[in-house]
Amino acid sequence: MAGSISNKSSLTKLQALNGLFAVYKKQGPTSADVLNSLKEVLLREAGVENPNPRKRKKQSMKMGHGGTLDSNASGVLVVGVGNGTKMLSTMLAGSKKYVAVGELGKATDTLDATGSVVLEKDFEHVTRLEVEEKLKTFTGDIMQIPPLYSALKKDGQRLSVLLKKGHKVEAKPARPVTVYNLTLQEFKPPLFTLALSSCAHVKELIRTKQGQFTLEEHALQEEQWTLEHILRALQPCPEADS
Known part of the structure; x- marks a missing residue:
């Protein structure tokens, strides 16, 4: 009782x-x-x-x-x-904060580690200084095109799910976002956060603040x-x- x-x-x-x-x-x-x-x-x-x-x-x-x-x-x-x-x-x-780990030299169809490799390139020439300079172009008020493999929806279904089912999906228009700060925390090729004259995909993504x-x-x-x-x-x- x-x-x-x-x-x-x-x-x-x-x-x-x-x-x-x-x-x-x-x-x-x-x-x-x-x-x-x-x-x-x-x-x-x-x-x-x-x-x-x-x-x-x-x-x-x-x-x-x-x-x-x-x-x-x-x-x-x-x-x-x-x-x-x-x-x-x-x-x-x-506002949100993330830690992203990227892998240089391999691009995937989903842009992350769950997809199939569609392109491979050399990455030995990429330096930490080049990455840090490139990051500056991705800060502030920018226009961002959402990736096709995303949680955005069309007719109530996620774009990523539609793509995996073989449906044709059109890219969503670019939308304004504000990136307050973007830093390179670690540079140990092939693992780092951005590609330069090469290709890459997101190996790991962690949301640390919302x-x-x-x-x-x-x-x-x-x-x-x-x-x-x-x-x-x-x-x-x-x-x-x-």
């Missing part, structure tokens, strides 16, 4: 959560996968038998994320729960996906009328 009361109390607390927090997304799963896994873990903790995170109406638990990370990327994934989902648009528009949430201070690891840890980490929002 005491156990059922405790579970009911946990579910009530879970369904009453309103705010934002951050979790760590590892390489492999999609952002939606992470969200569903998080929801399943929390519902199971609250005593819901065989929780299915996709049946949102029955479980009365509203949750969303504030900016997709590709499956091959890792790092900070901001989560909104309850009325916090209404605050997620601020995460999409807010809005006020940082990887080191705020992102909950999988073993911390509990109601107790979320209550500590939650940045609450005023309850709004639904």
